[in-house]
Amino acid sequence: MFSLVAVSAELAEQLVAVESGGEDAVHQARTRVRRLRSILGVYKRAFDVEQNDRMRARLKALGDRLGEVRDLEVRAAALEDLLEVDDAPETIEAVEALAAxxxxxxxxxxxxxxxxLDTRGHRRLLADLQFYAAEPPLRGRGRKHPRRIIRRGLRSATKRVLADGDDxxxxxxxxxxxxxxxxxxxEAVADDLGRKAVRLAAEAEAIHDALGDHRDATLLARLLRENGLPGPAVRAEHAAAAALEPLDALLDALRD
Incomplete structure (x- = not known):
């Protein structure tokens, strides 16, 4: 149900790849953790409250560890990619030092x-997650009215994206x-809802990507200014502004 078995299996596979030095494995494992947490959060009415909250908390702890590693990797790459051939030698040296x-x-x-990942606690989490995915602790409504829970969950999740907020x-x-x-x-219910779910997922992904690019560039600009590098900081700030340009249209598409 909700692709739990498939995603949990993919997570276990990617975590093994992390241990063996697999390329992009940390990123892929973090994505699977986020998928699982999203499913358990949006469709929480389907599951036993206590067991669901406990599993979500354990997954969050793992996701935080993965996120720390991934964020450092992304920031280093962003610093390296920011340099231009006509940058002053002292600027290149300073940015390369930050990247290092x-x-x-x-x-x-x-x-x-x-x-x-080699600890008993982590292995216990994977075993518990596998069991949870194979035999999810569904409440009565989760067994009897899954499509109703899916629709309500997606409506609520959409409202959270469109909630009024500042800039x-x-x-x-x-x-x-x-x-x-x-x-x-x-995406977890695309087989049940078909093209509507696929379109909803695509619109949400576009919003997420635009805001992700904006945040990464903004935080990068702050780091550069804190280290006395205004030239590269301006380039990062321009990238941040450009990332936000399509946001209103993307939100309107989701709203429609």
Missing amino acids: EHRSAHASALASLVRH SLEALHATRKAARRLRYAA
Whole structure:
């Protein structure tokens, strides 16, 4: 139900890849954790409250570990990609030093993550998750009226994306997370709802990507200014502004 078995199996596979140094494995594992948390959150009315909350909390802890590693990797790559051939030598040197710091921090965080994946607690989580996915603790309404729960869940998730908010970075980040949650929840029921769910997922993904690009560029610009690098910071700020340009149209499409 809700693709839990498939996504949990993919997560286990990607975590093994993390331990063996697989390319992009941390990113893929983090994505699977987010998918599972989105499904359990949007369709929470289908599940036993206590067991569902406990599993979501355990997945969040794993997701936080994966996120720490992934964010450092992304920031290092963004710093390296920001340089241009006509940058002053001192600017290139400073940006490369920042990137190296993030690469070093990434390596340290990755090593810590790999050690965690070899613990008894982590193995217990994977075993419990496999059982949870195969035999989800459904409530009566989850067994009797799954389509009703799906529709209500998606309506509520859509309203969270469209909720009025200010233009602060944190408010936009909340909208981004809501869009991601909606996307994964819609994709999980595409076989049941067909093209409507596919379209909903695509619209939510576009909103999430635009806001993600904006946030990454904004935070990068702050880092650069804090380190006395206004030139590269301006380029990051321009990228942040450009990322927001299609947002209103994307939200209107979802609203329609």
